[in-house]
Amino acid sequence: MASARLFYFLSPRLSKKTSFRRAFSISSHRLQSCMSAWVIDQYGTHAVLRYTEDITTPAVSSPTDVHVKVYATSLNPLDLAMRGGYGAKLLKLRRDPFSLGDSSAFPLVLGRDVSGVVVDCGSKVAHFAPGDEVWAAVPPWKQGSLAEFITLSEYEVSHKPQSVSHTEAASIPYVANTALSALVNAGGLCAETAPNKRVLITGASGGVGTFSIQLLKAWGAHVTVTCSQNAEGLVRGLGVDEVVDYTAGDVHEQLQAMDRFDMILDNVGGETEQWALDLLKPWSGSKYVTLVSPLLSSTDHSGLLSGSIQAGCTLHNKALQNMLSSGVFYRWGFYAPDGPALDEVRTLVDSGKILPVVEAEFPFTQVPQAFLKLEQGHARGKTVVRVTDEEGSQADALKESDPSRTEDAEVQGAVGQQ
Numbered sequence: 001m002a003s004a005r006l007f008y009f010l011s012p013r014l015s016k017k018t019s020f021r022r023a024f025s026i027s028s029h030r031l032q033s034c035m036s037a038w039v040i041d042q043y044g045t046h047a048v049l050r051y052t053e054d055i056t057t058p059a060v061s062s063p064t065d066v067h068v069k070v071y072a073t074s075l076n077p078l079d080l081a082m083r084g085g086y087g088a089k090l091l092k093l094r095r096d097p098f099s100l101g102d103s104s105a106f107p108l109v110l111g112r113d114v115s116g117v118v119v120d121c122g123s124k125v126a127h128f129a130p131g132d133e134v135w136a137a138v139p140p141w142k143q144g145s146l147a148e149f150i151t152l153s154e155y156e157v158s159h160k161p162q163s164v165s166h167t168e169a170a171s172i173p174y175v176a177n178t179a180l181s182a183l184v185n186a187g188g189l190c191a192e193t194a195p196n197k198r199v200l201i202t203g204a205s206g207g208v209g210t211f212s213i214q215l216l217k218a219w220g221a222h223v224t225v226t227c228s229q230n231a232e233g234l235v236r237g238l239g240v241d242e243v244v245d246y247t248a249g250d251v252h253e254q255l256q257a258m259d260r261f262d263m264i265l266d267n268v269g270g271e272t273e274q275w276a277l278d279l280l281k282p283w284s285g286s287k288y289v290t291l292v293s294p295l296l297s298s299t300d301h302s303g304l305l306s307g308s309i310q311a312g313c314t315l316h317n318k319a320l321q322n323m324l325s326s327g328v329f330y331r332w333g334f335y336a337p338d339g340p341a342l343d344e345v346r347t348l349v350d351s352g353k354i355l356p357v358v359e360a361e362f363p364f365t366q367v368p369q370a371f372l373k374l375e376q377g378h379a380r381g382k383t384v385v386r387v388t389d390e391e392g393s394q395a396d397a398l399k400e401s402d403p404s405r406t407e408d409a410e411v412q413g414a415v416g417q418q
């Protein structure tokens with residue numbers, strides 16, 4: 001399915017370009033105190049997802065806030081993890097460092113990507129105005145984008161690429177900010193340093209991998225990936241140089257037969273770490289960056305102080321051991337909110353160098369089904385949720401389809417049966 005989608009993206013784009021600034025009335029949104037959203041009221045599995053029309057609409061509360069009407073969002077493995085309580089302690093500390101406010105995380109709105117339209121701005125916002133089409137990745141400590149509206153800081157927001165729809169745009173920000181943080185901040189690569197560097201990406205067929213491949217190819221790197229055999233067409237279509245099927249025999253052995261790498265971006269973690277580091281060029285500044293670190297799970301299990309110390313010691317020991325034994329850098333990569341970085345990505349998308357890889361799309365009424373898709377794993381790019389259709393809100397469609405419905409629980413039940 002993803003390959004077909006990719007073919008669609010590779011074909012000349014149907015010009016559905018919207019004007020950069022739309023005529024947009026903000027008064028009605030300022031008056032709207034409640035909005036539709038999918039929330040959780042406790043951590044758990046699939047059953048905790050609840051549709052509501054009674055959650056308070058976030059407002060502009062700081063001079064740098066940008067209030068956005070959400071048109072589309074996408075799901076990431078982090079949404080599944082956060083639904084189960086992953087990172088709860090550290091994120092609570094980030095939300096309310098001095099425990100001054102209401103410390104409850106609930107009702108919690110998941111969703112870390114947004115493509116939408118600005119409806120209101122704080123007094124000091126300089127780069128955005130109502131009507132601007134924007135995209136952003138939502139920091140994990142903020143309320144998410146499975147909702148009609150979201151409020152972000154100006155720094156987190158960027159103007160959306162004009163050449164793609166909201167649905168396509170929503171597939172990119174979170175994986176782009178993560179990949180850039182890992183490749184640039186931790187990996188030391190950029191457009192100037194990447195040409196001809198040999199980079200290995202493990203787990204390359206998912207959201208972060210499909211974005212990272214395209215970014216590295218746009219920068220001129222030589223890219224080798226590991227993925228399942230049935231993802232080979234997808235990753236080759238994105239420009240990969242060498243593909244290793246991790247389901248066909250010993251992946252380490254296959255990679256050892258190749259030249260050594262300047263950098264490894266590890267999207268798989270676990271046992272990969274035990275064999276991957278000796279694939280790097282020794283004593284030449286090469287870097288291993290894993291996105292699968294134990295920091296948040298460590299603070300979840302052992303508490304903030306003890307968990308952070310344990311994770312810090314683990315990182316320190318591994319970094320020291322690898323540096324002393326073979327002169328390679330061992331690092332953890334993390335998502336970092338960064339609107340200006342998305343400005344750079346916008347240029348690459350609008351010039352056709354980076355394509356959205358959307359594997360599946362769901363309407364706002366089918367968020368539970370979108371989560372089920374994510375839970376199945378084996379992602380080939382991203383799963384996107386359309387929150388608002390061009391013709392109008394899908395929440396309105398929900399109301400119209402069942403005018404007798406009066407309680408949130410009825411919606412949850414109805415959607416769950418679809």
Ligand SMILES: NC(=O)c1ccc[n+]([C@@H]2O[C@H](COP(=O)([O-])OP(=O)(O)OC[C@H]3O[C@@H](n4cnc5c(N)ncnc54)[C@H](OP(=O)(O)O)[C@@H]3O)[C@@H](O)[C@H]2O)c1
Pocket residue numbers: 076077078175178202203204205206207208209226227228246267268291292293333334335377378379380381
């Ligand atoms: N630290 C951070 O801030 C941060 C930020 C973003 C993501 N992450 C983490 O980074 C990882 C990747 O994220 P993502 O969004 O790209 O996940 P994703 O969309 O779920 O993609 C994971 C991909 O890896 C493939 N895969 C699974 N096992 C594999 C193996 N042993 N070898 C090669 N490929 C394998 C999967 O397909 P098949 O199973 O079909 O092979 C899938 O295509 C996740 O663990 C995520 O939690 C961390």
